[in-house]
Amino acid sequence: MPTIADMQLGQKATITECSSDAIPFKLLEMGCLPGNKVQLLQFAPFLDPLYLNIDDAFVAIRRETAALICIEFGPDE
Amino acid sequence: MSKQINVALIGNPNTGKTSVFNALTGLNQKVANYPGITVDKKEGLCKLPRGVKAHILDLPGTYSLNASSLDENIVIELLLNKNNKDYPDVAIIVSDVENLKRNLLVFTQIKDLEIPTILVINMADRMVSNGISLDVDYLEKALNTNIALVSARKNTGVDHLKTLIANYRDLSTEPCLNASEIDKSYFERLQNAFPNQQLYKLWLVITQDVNFGKISRQEMDVAAFKTKSKSDLKRLQQKETVKRYQFINSVLKEGQTIDASKATGLRARLDRITMHKFWGYAIFFVILLSIFQAIYDWSGMPMDYIDASFAQLSEWTKATLPPGVFTDLLADGVIAGVGGVVIFIPQIAFLFLFISILEESGYMSRVVFLMDRIMRRFGLNGKSVIPLISGTACAIPAIMATRNIESWKERLITILVTPFITCSARLPVYLIIISLVIPEGRFLGLSYQALTLMFLYLIGFGMAIISAATLNRILRFRSKSFFVVEMPSFKVPLVKNVFITVFEKTKSFVFEAGKIILAISVIIWVLASNGPGDAFNKADTIIETDHANLSQLEIDQKVAAYKLEHSYIGIIGKTIEPIIRPLGYDWKIGIGLVTSFAAREVFVGTLATIYSVGADSPETLKQKMASEKRENGLPVFTLASGISLLLFYAFAMQCMSTLAVVKRETNSWKWPIIQLIGMTLIAYFISLIAFQIIQ
Numbered sequence: 001m002p003t004i005a006d007m008q009l010g011q012k013a014t015i016t017e018c019s020s021d022a023i024p025f026k027l028l029e030m031g032c033l034p035g036n037k038v039q040l041l042q043f044a045p046f047l048d049p050l051y052l053n054i055d056d057a058f059v060a061i062r063r064e065t066a067a068l069i070c071i072e073f074g075p076d077e
Numbered sequence: 078m079s080k081q082i083n084v085a086l087i088g089n090p091n092t093g094k095t096s097v098f099n100a101l102t103g104l105n106q107k108v109a110n111y112p113g114i115t116v117d118k119k120e121g122l123c124k125l126p127r128g129v130k131a132h133i134l135d136l137p138g139t140y141s142l143n144a145s146s147l148d149e150n151i152v153i154e155l156l157l158n159k160n161n162k163d164y165p166d167v168a169i170i171v172s173d174v175e176n177l178k179r180n181l182l183v184f185t186q187i188k189d190l191e192i193p194t195i196l197v198i199n200m201a202d203r204m205v206s207n208g209i210s211l212d213v214d215y216l217e218k219a220l221n222t223n224i225a226l227v228s229a230r231k232n233t234g235v236d237h238l239k240t241l242i243a244n245y246r247d248l249s250t251e252p253c254l255n256a257s258e259i260d261k262s263y264f265e266r267l268q269n270a271f272p273n274q275q276l277y278k279l280w281l282v283i284t285q286d287v288n289f290g291k292i293s294r295q296e297m298d299v300a301a302f303k304t305k306s307k308s309d310l311k312r313l314q315q316k317e318t319v320k321r322y323q324f325i326n327s328v329l330k331e332g333q334t335i336d337a338s339k340a341t342g343l344r345a346r347l348d349r350i351t352m353h354k355f356w357g358y359a360i361f362f363v364i365l366l367s368i369f370q371a372i373y374d375w376s377g378m379p380m381d382y383i384d385a386s387f388a389q390l391s392e393w394t395k396a397t398l399p400p401g402v403f404t405d406l407l408a409d410g411v412i413a414g415v416g417g418v419v420i421f422i423p424q425i426a427f428l429f430l431f432i433s434i435l436e437e438s439g440y441m442s443r444v445v446f447l448m449d450r451i452m453r454r455f456g457l458n459g460k461s462v463i464p465l466i467s468g469t470a471c472a473i474p475a476i477m478a479t480r481n482i483e484s485w486k487e488r489l490i491t492i493l494v495t496p497f498i499t500c501s502a503r504l505p506v507y508l509i510i511i512s513l514v515i516p517e518g519r520f521l522g523l524s525y526q527a528l529t530l531m532f533l534y535l536i537g538f539g540m541a542i543i544s545a546a547t548l549n550r551i552l553r554f555r556s557k558s559f560f561v562v563e564m565p566s567f568k569v570p571l572v573k574n575v576f577i578t579v580f581e582k583t584k585s586f587v588f589e590a591g592k593i594i595l596a597i598s599v600i601i602w603v604l605a606s607n608g609p610g611d612a613f614n615k616a617d618t619i620i621e622t623d624h625a626n627l628s629q630l631e632i633d634q635k636v637a638a639y640k641l642e643h644s645y646i647g648i649i650g651k652t653i654e655p656i657i658r659p660l661g662y663d664w665k666i667g668i669g670l671v672t673s674f675a676a677r678e679v680f681v682g683t684l685a686t687i688y689s690v691g692a693d694s695p696e697t698l699k700q701k702m703a704s705e706k707r708e709n710g711l712p713v714f715t716l717a718s719g720i721s722l723l724l725f726y727a728f729a730m731q732c733m734s735t736l737a738v739v740k741r742e743t744n745s746w747k748w749p750i751i752q753l754i755g756m757t758l759i760a761y762f763i764s765l766i767a768f769q770i771i772q
Contacts, residue, residue: 024559058564
């Protein structure tokens with residue numbers, strides 16, 4: 001199953017699962033929940049951290065966290 | 078009615094909560110774009126219509142009632158304790174019109190606590206540029222609340238908000254949704270076990286790790302509600318969050334329309350540049366460089382003026398007042414000492430100005446993003462950048478700003494290394510020594526002196542990083558590191574907010590530092606003007622018999638120098654001289670070193686006092702230092718001793734207030750003591766090596 005860590009720059013996807021205990025709860029509260037859309041806006045150097053638009057929230061998270069959030073690609077409008 | 082209404086301001090970080098607080102109370106506070114800046118309790122009074130008064134408490138920014146940092150705990154502890162004297166009669170949830178959806182999450186939680194709640198939708202002036210329109214009547218009904226559309230920037234809607242506070246008794250305390258539906262049987266059992274308690278409150282006691290007073294967690298455990306494992310609880314919390322968002326989405330679908338085509342793409346464009354892999358760092362570097370150049374270039378003139386004025390004032394005092402001990406104390410002790418602080422007002426004000434603009438504009442969070450990966454390598458966190466940058470102003474607020482770093486290890490390391498960052502108290506020392514030993518002239522348009530200052534900032538930062546990496550290896554404990562940073566939208570800083578920050582911070586620096594410096598200046602003056610035995614008290618006769626052939630003027634100078642050497646302060650300086658001689662310092666500098674363990678900037682005041690005692694010309698401190706000679710006739714302040722001194726001040730832990738705040742934040746004397754000893758040893762050996770090489 002692909003995760004946010006697999007996303008390419010500018011790509012959009014839909015979150016399918018984010019139930020790992022290692023995901024900070026704060027992130028879920030910012031809208032990182034199943035069914036919500038996510039877009040990868042930017043990488044920092046070494047591809048980490050990642051700058052995302054999750055359900056209209058602008059959030060930066062580390063790659064290790066991103067790798068715990070499952071997605072399915074699309075819709076690309 | 079004489080009773081004040083207790084009002085608590087609650088809301089996500091970056092919603093302009095503090096701006097609303099300022100608008101209500103008129104009290105001048107700081108507004109920042111970075112979460113966690115509102116760390117201390119901020120309160121104020123607000124006059125409402127019909128003579129009613131409200132006591133307003135500005136709580137730390139929080140995304141929800143699920144606490145993940147120290148700041149957020151404060152909010153929950155207050156809201157769960159009805160006996161707290163600040164327990165709100167009415168809560169104001171401040172939200173930002175651009176992020177209404179997320180801001181409403183905490184709103185629905187507060188509603189569940191059955192506290193009367195007003196919803197402020199702030200930054201209403203941004204609605205048009207973002208293509209947002211709201212059906213306020215509908216939202217009020219759907220959310221069971223009263224809404225105030227406010228623009229703290231344009232100062233609109235504040236009166237309406239005041240009226241709503243005054244009429245808080247009309248507010249409904251009905252929750253917006255029934256969160257217990259996520260696991261009916263569980264919540265039924267919970268309610269049956271504690272029939273007198275509010276259900277949502279019980280749920281918070283179970284899920285949160287904070288202190289609630291009345292109901293203890295042990296009691297909850299006894300009631301066998303621990304049947305839920307930690308990850309079951311988390312799953313349940315997630316369900317709760319999903320449920321709340323479902324409700325919020327359904328409300329906003331009716332009450333809010335967003336015309337995406339009208340939104341400007343400014344944010345995306347600015348993000349692409351400021352967070353760019355190369356340009357992002359280049360911009361950051363240029364910003365830092367400009368700040369240092371500006372501090373140098375813009376403050377030169379006012380500083381020369383202040384310096385000259387104090388020299389004149391001291392002369393004038395001596396000429397006007399009748400000669401005597403009091404006049405000497407005033408002219409040589411007090412005026413010289415205070416002048417040593419006042420002169421740095423221009424530089425410190427500029428420094429605070431730049432930091433405050435960086436914070437207010439939202440740029441600071443971009444730096445956090447750019448730096449996280451690099452900082453992590455050294456056991457720090459991207460969020461450590463904020464303390465490290467504000468540490469250039471003062472380590473005390475910087476150390477307090479580490480509270481929103483969730484990992485204890487990363488937070489501790491940040492606290493321990495922050496005092497290496499060049500703070501404004503070092504500036505006075507740096508500036509006077511740089512101007513003495515570094516030649517004028519320019520390289521690529523930048524003055525050598527500015528470049529030296531920049532270099533000192535860089536080695537301070539470098540030492541912080543090296544120490545962090547070392548501590549990261551030494552410190553054994555593991556703690557979970559995580560990183561979730563919201564990127565606020567860019568804003569043009571409010572002139573009023575920036576001005577207030579600069580004014581308040583500069584004022585407190587001058588007064589806090591001024592008090593210590595004044596006291597120490599007087600003590601030093603007394604110690605320098607008195608001494609034990611004949612060597613001090615009969616100095617004139619000793620010199621006159623030894624140097625009978627000299628002119629009166631020369632004899633006077635010799636007497637003054639001889640007296641100082643045999644005064645109490647001279648004895649102290651002479652005692653430590655053997656330890657500091659290898660670093661290139663004489664006993665007078667030694668006295669400065671001793672006194673600056675109270676605070677670094679005391680050094681300049683101390684030297685001003687020491688060199689003024691006995692001196693009789695209207696020279697500025699700089700001129701006096703430049704003409705200061707060793708016993709062998711060579712100047713005291715040379716390139717070698719100057720650099721050695723600069724390095725000593727760069728690394729040594731010389732600030733009692735910082736040690737006190739580290740003790741408070743780490744809750745033990747262990748860490749401040751380690752800091753004091755470690756940093757001072759590093760300073761000693763580096764200065765030693767530098768002096769011996771350059772000499």
